Amino acid sequence: MGRYVARRLLQMIPVFIGSTLLIFLMMYALPGDPVRALMGDQAFDPAVVESIRHDLGLDLPIWQQYLNYLGGLLQGDFGTTIGSQRPVADIIAEAFPVTIRLTLFAFVFLVIVGISLGVIAGLRPDSVRDRGLLTLTLVLISMPSFVLGYLMQYLFAFQLGVTTPTVQDSENFGDLLLPAIVLASLSLAYVARLTRTSMAENLRADYMRTAVAKGLPRSRIVGVHLMRNSMIPVVTFLGTDIGNLMTGAIVTEGIFNVQGVGDAIYEALFRREGATVVGIASLIVIVYLVASLLVDLLYAVLDPRIRYA
Amino acid sequence: MPEKTAEKAEKTVANDLAQGTAAVAAESGPTPAKARSLWSDAWHDLRRNPLFLVSAVLILLLVVMAAAPGLFTSASPRDADLAKHYLQHPNWGNFFAPDWLGYDGQGRSIYARIVYGARASILVGVGVTVLVAVLGTAVGMTAGYFGGWLDSMLSRVTDVFMAIPYLLGALVVLTTFEVRTVWVVMLAMAFLGWTTIARVARGSVITVKQADYVVAAKALGASTTRIMLKHILPNALAPIIVVATIALGGYIAAEATLSFLGVGLAEPTVSWGVDVSAGREQLRNAPYVLIIPSVMVSITVLSFLMFGDAVRNALDPKLR
Amino acid sequence: MTIIDKPADVPAPRAGDDFDGPLLEVRDLHVEFHTRDGIAKAVNGVNYTVNAGETLAVLGESGSGKSVTAQAIMGILDMPPGRIPKGEIFFRGEDMLRMSGEERRKIRGRKIAMIFQDALSSLNPVLSVGYQLGEMFRVHQGLSKKDAKLKAIELMDRVRIPAAKERVGDYPHQFSGGMRQRIMIAMALALEPELIIADEPTTALDVTVQAQVMDLLAELQREYNMGLILITHDLGVVADVADKIAVMYAGRIVETAPVHELYKRPAHPYTRGLLDSIPRLDQKGQELYAIKGLPPNLTRIPSGCAFNPRCPKAQDICRTEVPALLPVTERDGSELAGRGSACHFWKETIHG
Numbered sequence: 001m002g003r004y005v006a007r008r009l010l011q012m013i014p015v016f017i018g019s020t021l022l023i024f025l026m027m028y029a030l031p032g033d034p035v036r037a038l039m040g041d042q043a044f045d046p047a048v049v050e051s052i053r054h055d056l057g058l059d060l061p062i063w064q065q066y067l068n069y070l071g072g073l074l075q076g077d078f079g080t081t082i083g084s085q086r087p088v089a090d091i092i093a094e095a096f097p098v099t100i101r102l103t104l105f106a107f108v109f110l111v112i113v114g115i116s117l118g119v120i121a122g123l124r125p126d127s128v129r130d131r132g133l134l135t136l137t138l139v140l141i142s143m144p145s146f147v148l149g150y151l152m153q154y155l156f157a158f159q160l161g162v163t164t165p166t167v168q169d170s171e172n173f174g175d176l177l178l179p180a181i182v183l184a185s186l187s188l189a190y191v192a193r194l195t196r197t198s199m200a201e202n203l204r205a206d207y208m209r210t211a212v213a214k215g216l217p218r219s220r221i222v223g224v225h226l227m228r229n230s231m232i233p234v235v236t237f238l239g240t241d242i243g244n245l246m247t248g249a250i251v252t253e254g255i256f257n258v259q260g261v262g263d264a265i266y267e268a269l270f271r272r273e274g275a276t277v278v279g280i281a282s283l284i285v286i287v288y289l290v291a292s293l294l295v296d297l298l299y300a301v302l303d304p305r306i307r308y309a
Numbered sequence: 310m311p312e313k314t315a316e317k318a319e320k321t322v323a324n325d326l327a328q329g330t331a332a333v334a335a336e337s338g339p340t341p342a343k344a345r346s347l348w349s350d351a352w353h354d355l356r357r358n359p360l361f362l363v364s365a366v367l368i369l370l371l372v373v374m375a376a377a378p379g380l381f382t383s384a385s386p387r388d389a390d391l392a393k394h395y396l397q398h399p400n401w402g403n404f405f406a407p408d409w410l411g412y413d414g415q416g417r418s419i420y421a422r423i424v425y426g427a428r429a430s431i432l433v434g435v436g437v438t439v440l441v442a443v444l445g446t447a448v449g450m451t452a453g454y455f456g457g458w459l460d461s462m463l464s465r466v467t468d469v470f471m472a473i474p475y476l477l478g479a480l481v482v483l484t485t486f487e488v489r490t491v492w493v494v495m496l497a498m499a500f501l502g503w504t505t506i507a508r509v510a511r512g513s514v515i516t517v518k519q520a521d522y523v524v525a526a527k528a529l530g531a532s533t534t535r536i537m538l539k540h541i542l543p544n545a546l547a548p549i550i551v552v553a554t555i556a557l558g559g560y561i562a563a564e565a566t567l568s569f570l571g572v573g574l575a576e577p578t579v580s581w582g583v584d585v586s587a588g589r590e591q592l593r594n595a596p597y598v599l600i601i602p603s604v605m606v607s608i609t610v611l612s613f614l615m616f617g618d619a620v621r622n623a624l625d626p627k628l629r
Numbered sequence: 630m631t632i633i634d635k636p637a638d639v640p641a642p643r644a645g646d647d648f649d650g651p652l653l654e655v656r657d658l659h660v661e662f663h664t665r666d667g668i669a670k671a672v673n674g675v676n677y678t679v680n681a682g683e684t685l686a687v688l689g690e691s692g693s694g695k696s697v698t699a700q701a702i703m704g705i706l707d708m709p710p711g712r713i714p715k716g717e718i719f720f721r722g723e724d725m726l727r728m729s730g731e732e733r734r735k736i737r738g739r740k741i742a743m744i745f746q747d748a749l750s751s752l753n754p755v756l757s758v759g760y761q762l763g764e765m766f767r768v769h770q771g772l773s774k775k776d777a778k779l780k781a782i783e784l785m786d787r788v789r790i791p792a793a794k795e796r797v798g799d800y801p802h803q804f805s806g807g808m809r810q811r812i813m814i815a816m817a818l819a820l821e822p823e824l825i826i827a828d829e830p831t832t833a834l835d836v837t838v839q840a841q842v843m844d845l846l847a848e849l850q851r852e853y854n855m856g857l858i859l860i861t862h863d864l865g866v867v868a869d870v871a872d873k874i875a876v877m878y879a880g881r882i883v884e885t886a887p888v889h890e891l892y893k894r895p896a897h898p899y900t901r902g903l904l905d906s907i908p909r910l911d912q913k914g915q916e917l918y919a920i921k922g923l924p925p926n927l928t929r930i931p932s933g934c935a936f937n938p939r940c941p942k943a944q945d946i947c948r949t950e951v952p953a954l955l956p957v958t959e960r961d962g963s964e965l966a967g968r969g970s971a972c973h974f975w976k977e978t979i980h981g
Contacts, residue, residue, distance in 0.1 A: 018469030142611035147603040206750035215738030247474035
């Protein structure tokens with residue numbers, strides 16, 4: 001087990017380097033110049049631009065720039081922004097807690113509601129409530145979050161007046177409720193569908209018949225025998241979904257004006273602040289990789305047939 | 310989040326279906342007659358599925374709209390008449406007239422913009438799906454068929470692309486382009502989206518590769534290319550088609566989201582996502598400017614999802 | 630059907646046992662399934678009884694209704710699509726089909742237990758065998774987790790699983806096929822039920838292991854004086870352990886007999902066909918006999934005797950009239966205990 005974890009951690013290193021390199025290349029090798037973005041539409045002196053580029057190390061070959069960046073990152077240095085000379089670490093420290101709060105809120109919401117809906121439908125495959133739920137999830141899935149976000153904003157803030165259209169205080173869970181629901185909706189629909197499919201499939205399994213033949217009460221048959229088996233694919237999905245939830249926050253935060261990672265990354269992209277973008281992206285990649293490792297470990301706990309080879 | 314739809318749809322399918330369909334494909338392989346029966350069986354099922362029929366009609370309508378928008382409206386999506394700007398509300402009874410759905414902030418007919426906007430959505434959706442299917446199948450088949458170091462290397466590359474959240478990657482790539490045409494958006498989305506199909510293709514190729522008839526073909530001295538194209542590809546196709554069809558709806562949602570965020574398509578291309586973005590300004594006074602293109606995006610995505618669902622059910626015997 | 634002679638050392642009935650009828654009596658049981666292709670009539674009027682300490686073997690091809698009958702007794706039929714339009718199942722004189730769900734649940738596992746064919750898929754893959762065995766005691770007897778585990782180890786010892794103490798935390802996939810089937814048996818025996826239904830308990834096993842598992846089952850049955858319904862399509866398994874046999878075809882019992890009588894003198898052409906299709910050493914070189922044709926489609930059972938399209942002796946009457954299960958007698962009319970045949974021409978078959 002310890003060995004497996006160590007090997008997985010080692011395997012993460014090339015994937016981490018590869019992903020950050022890819023983002024780095026996309027940021028710096030493709031056209032688009034941060035210094036020119038800094039100048040905006042003003043007339044500028046090419047010589048000034050050149051000297052700024054030199055100061056920032058932007059005239060070095062791209063691989064050297066990446067190595068410099070990676071070296072800094074290993075020492076915990078995320079670099080500074082070009083525009084305001086602000087340490088990127090500051091921006092991250094400010095934005096991450098907000099997004100993590102929002103993501104966790106959404107995550108808890110989608111786990112509870114998604115799995116419950118899936119269980120309700122999966123216990124009676126092809127019943128009216130099953131078909132109803134499948135239709136509902138299909139509608140949710142086909143609604144991009146900006147559509148759902150604005151519809152909810154229009155309905156709850158402008159029509160009913162029960163909330164403010166934007167989030168005033170990102171530490172207030174009441175304020176975050178609407179954005180969290182919007183952020184969770186798509187994953188929620190997938191979790192519900194996956195739970196439902198998995199339950200309906202396992203319901204037909206031989207061991208379920210055995211459990212009935214043992215004279216177990218229904219609550220135990222469903223709660224212990226069916227759930228343990230049905231949650232395996234759902235857990236896998238949830239783990240790989242955390243990274244997506246965090247980036248999904250870009251849209252949600254935009255709609256509800258939450259000052260989180262999405263907001264920071266969006267701004268940095270338009271200013272071509274490479275260090276900020278790559279820094280935030282690296283953290284999200286790490287979250288994704290760690291979450292997938294945790295899922296793999298959890299997977300083995302849930303399913304004893306999986307062995308660490 | 311819509312932008313994740315594609316990826317997630319693929320993942321979900323990959324999770325709970327791809328293996329099943331891969332197995333079917335493998336089993337149905339040995340003779341052409343049997344292979345044909347999988348597809349004809351599927352067609353038989355599809356024709357009786359109301360979900361499929363409804364979605365097929367909707368998709369057909371959207372495709373015609375994309376190909377020949379002039380058939381649906383005489384108005385131009387770019388004619389701005391400020392006298393008619395958003396304060397002129399929809400005239401709900403006046404079907405298919407330029408003022409049917411009202412006018413947007415610049416006094417352009419929303420109905421005309423809806424009709425003309427279909428082209429961008431359909432083009433990007435279908436284009437990305439085709440690109441992703443071709444690229445993903447090529448990578449996945451190569452990795453699955455040859456195995457060894459080539460497989461390890463390609464799998465690591467797939468891991469790298471998978472670790473980058475789709476929306477984040479697309480944002481980074483697209484902001485570097487100053488002019489974002491349909492082609493740029495399409496290529497950028499495909500560049501980041503091929504991984505799931507590659508995994509599904511790799512998995513099913515590995516399954517099919519071990520089938521007796523492939524071993525037999527090899528023993529008879531068939532060339533690698535021949536085995537790949539004649540034996541492996543047709544039988545690994547079912548799961549790939551399933552994943553790709555379901556992903557199509559997701560790509561349309563993703564395009565709309567990117568356009569909405571201002572990094573996808575931009576004026577003068579007519580796009581629903583751009584229109585939703587513009588509609589934000591007056592959500593309180595003229596919500597229809599935002600809601601109508603939003604609903605259009607949803608209906609389109611829903612059509613493709615239902616279509617994909619129906620195809621999956623038809624090709625997956627486990628659900629039969 | 631009568632009770633076959635018992636060894637003298639049959640244990641006395643359990644305490645508080647004041648019912649002296651048969652342990653289980655199935656009367657005129659019908660089961661049907663509503664499918665897309667119509668109504669499949671899986672069981673069409675089955676009658677049988679099982680007494681304490683007795684083994685009834687139910688023989689038949691797949692689709693003959695032998696497993697469905699067992700599932701109806703056990704109360705684990707999927708309903709819908711299954712339905713029991715008619716019939717009674719008496720357990721110790723009480724009709725289980727009229728009981729509430731909760732009453733039936735309390736009988737399942739505790740009074741009547743079942744052993745399934747494929748132990749690998751019938752055991753829950755993600756729960757340890759100790760947990761699955763202990764669950765019986767925790768649910769039905771309210772034992773603590775710790776005590777239940779001790780009981781589980783005891784049970785595993787009982788069915789002779791080596792190193793039970795070390796293996797109690799292992800999962801089903803970590804055991805061999807034979808050991809897994811022993812665990813299934815242990816689970817069925819846990820609460821010392823009065824009746825065990827074993828649905829093809831050895832079919833999935835290697836031939837060498839089959840005998841061991843069957844012997845174990847028979848031994849434990851004797852020890853606890855349980856009734857046993859052994860469902861099988863394998864005539865070889867039956868001969869050693871069963872007291873009496875019921876042969877089923879298309880949802881009906883076509884012949885009943887004490888086990889050795891049946892082998893000696895079958896009274897139904899179907900039974901004869903089954904016996905003739907067993908390979909025999911003394912007929913080396915001859916072509917192996919096989920019953921021609923296929924089992925009937927249960928949505929369209931042939932009129933008259935369901936076996937008539939495959940029967941070598943079929944006459945016109947077989948195509949129109951359903952033969953009743955009638956007592957079989959000797960040539961001189963003297964009764965043959967426990968024998969019955971549902972064939973218009975049973976006389977010709979047994980004596981001819």
